[in-house]
Amino acid sequence: MTETGIVYLLHFARPLGGRASHYLGLSTLDGLVERIAAHRHGRGAKITAAANREGIEYELVRTWPGGRALERRLKAAANAARWCPICRPGFLRRDAARVAGYTARRRAPAEYPPLSSPLEVA
Ligand SMILES: [Zn+2]
Numbered sequence: 001m002t003e004t005g006i007v008y009l010l011h012f013a014r015p016l017g018g019r020a021s022h023y024l025g026l027s028t029l030d031g032l033v034e035r036i037a038a039h040r041h042g043r044g045a046k047i048t049a050a051a052n053r054e055g056i057e058y059e060l061v062r063t064w065p066g067g068r069a070l071e072r073r074l075k076a077a078a079n080a081a082r083w084c085p086i087c088r089p090g091f092l093r094r095d096a097a098r099v100a101g102y103t104a105r106r107r108a109p110a111e112y113p114p115l116s117s118p119l120e121v122a
């Protein structure tokens with residue numbers, strides 16, 4: 001796959017195994033609908049297959065134009081809630097509380113990418 005594609009975020013209606021609430025994946029723009037269908041049929045990823053088995057609903061909440069590099073960067077940031085339109089308000093509240101507890105010697109957190117994107121799926 002080339003570096004041009006779509007990084008997409010799935011939000012789970014309830015956490016899988018009490019923890020995972022999101023899945024971040026990579027697709028091509030043309031292949032995105034098929035990719036989501038593959039998740040629905042248990043062929044997308046282990047985590048979405050497990051969600052299917054447990055009856056956990058999930059939905060596509062956000063996309064970004066980008067490739068593997070962006071997917072890796074977002075996955076490395078670990079907490080997808082910050083980019084999820086559904087979870088972001090709660091994430092920001094928790095993050096503000098966390099930042100308020102920072103000691104002066106610690107570095108301020110990096111800016112988060114803007115929530116809006118021309119390819120965003122509402
Ligand atoms: Zn979410």
